[in-house]
Amino acid sequence: MIDILRTRRSVRNFEKKPIGLQSLDVMKEALLRCPSSRNSTPWTFIFVDDPDTLLRLSQAREQGSGFLKGAALAIVICGDESKSDVWVEDCAIAATVVQLTAHALGLGSCWTQVRRRPHSAEKSAGEYVRETLGIPKALHVECMIGIGYPADDRKDAKELDYGKIRHNRYGESAP
Numbered sequence: 224m225i226d227i228l229r230t231r232r233s234v235r236n237f238e239k240k241p242i243g244l245q246s247l248d249v250m251k252e253a254l255l256r257c258p259s260s261r262n263s264t265p266w267t268f269i270f271v272d273d274p275d276t277l278l279r280l281s282q283a284r285e286q287g288s289g290f291l292k293g294a295a296l297a298i299v300i301c302g303d304e305s306k307s308d309v310w311v312e313d314c315a316i317a318a319t320v321v322q323l324t325a326h327a328l329g330l331g332s333c334w335t336q337v338r339r340r341p342h343s344a345e346k347s348a349g350e351y352v353r354e355t356l357g358i359p360k361a362l363h364v365e366c367m368i369g370i371g372y373p374a375d376d377r378k379d380a381k382e383l384d385y386g387k388i389r390h391n392r393y394g395e396s397a398p
């Protein structure tokens with residue numbers, strides 16, 4: 224696991240290559256195995272691989288979603304507020320798990336935030352994605368995970384801020 228975490232970075236440039244069926248199956252299984260509060264499973268996962276639809280999803284936000292047009296797949300993660308008051312946490316866990324699974328399969332991925340982000344002055348990104356994919360009004364769109372084979376090998380190291388970790392009390396740094 225730590226090797227997966229050490230080598231994962233967000234990937235926004237992808238090869239023009241479809242994702243194999245076996246990898247798709249593994250990602251679906253990983254999503255369905257995720258923990259959720261009270262096992263409420265308040266999510267729906269929409270797998271989008273149609274290039275025209277990916278292009279439309281890439282226009283969900285003025286910035287931050289453009290890379291989706293080059294992805295082989297977007298997984299749109301929707302949450303049902305009526306099934307859980309903590310659907311945001313449940314959906315975020317699923318998003319993270321599928322990103323790590325994708326990396327373990329040799330794929331790259333990046334998160335596009337949808338919840339609480341605008342599409343335009345008049346419309347939220349969530350409404351735009353809902354309209355684009357025919358998602359019922361009762362569901363919220365949390366995020367879209369763009370996935371594909373990485374076009375560049377990101378080797379830039381991540382700075383680890385150990386000051387974020389405290390020991391026993393807030394004021395005590397970890398040894």
Ligand SMILES: Cc1cc2nc3c(=O)[nH]c(=O)nc-3n(C[C@H](O)[C@H](O)[C@H](O)COP(=O)(O)O)c2cc1C
Pocket residue numbers: 231232233234235286287288333334335336381
């Ligand atoms: C909740 C969340 C929202 C994010 N939203 C976006 C986004 O809208 N567009 C984007 O390109 N990257 C997005 N990212 C990716 C972050 O920019 C990225 O994880 C961060 O810069 C750290 O880089 P790393 O993933 O390579 O470690 C998001 C990540 C998270 C966890």
